[in-house]
Amino acid sequence: MDIFETAVAVELECAALYEVFAKRFSHDPELVYFWRLYAEAERYHGATLRLHRAAFAPDLDTSTLPAGADALRTLLTEVRTQRERWEREVPTIDAALDSAQRIEDATAEVHGRTQFFRDLPGYEEILEKMVEEDRAHREVLAAAHARFARPDASASRSA
Secondary structure, rough: OOOOHHHHHHHHHHHHHHHHHHHOOOOOOOHHHHHHHHHHHHHHHHHHHHHHHHHHOOOOHHHHHOOOHHHHHHHHHHHHHHHHHHHHOOOHHHHHHHHHHHHHHHHHHHHHOOOOOOOOOOOHHHHHHHHHHHHHHHHHHHHHHHOOOOOOHHHHHHH
16 A cells, blocks of 8 residues: 555545544434544545645655655554454443543644655645644644543543
8 A cells, every 4th residue: 555545544534533423322323423524534635635636646656755654654553443343342431432532632643754755846734734624623622522521531541
């Protein structure tokens, strides 16, 4: 899988994780809506990366891109591991929010640090936008902790 497809796979795996959360909280329409919005935002990121590649670099030899593939593969594995965990286990809302917070922190860090598309026309702007959106997602997740927190939240956060 080349670096572009790995970047897209990270976004789609995040969407799959958030869809798992939507299913896990199917008893609460507000939480289902919350998680599905997050999933849709991640699918949008993946589609945006693919569109940018088609428009700006369809024939690019990705082996010439700067470092970043290893960080993306590590992140993809981390997100996939989280999704698989929550497919087996039933999270509390606090555990789900904590998991999403860690993922959003990691994606913002990877997008901001690697900037593997920086030297390609059109990519610096889209990656900067994705970092801003990841940061906004973290702020929304922090607000969601306050809104959806359960009385036993301190116990689940320490687990």
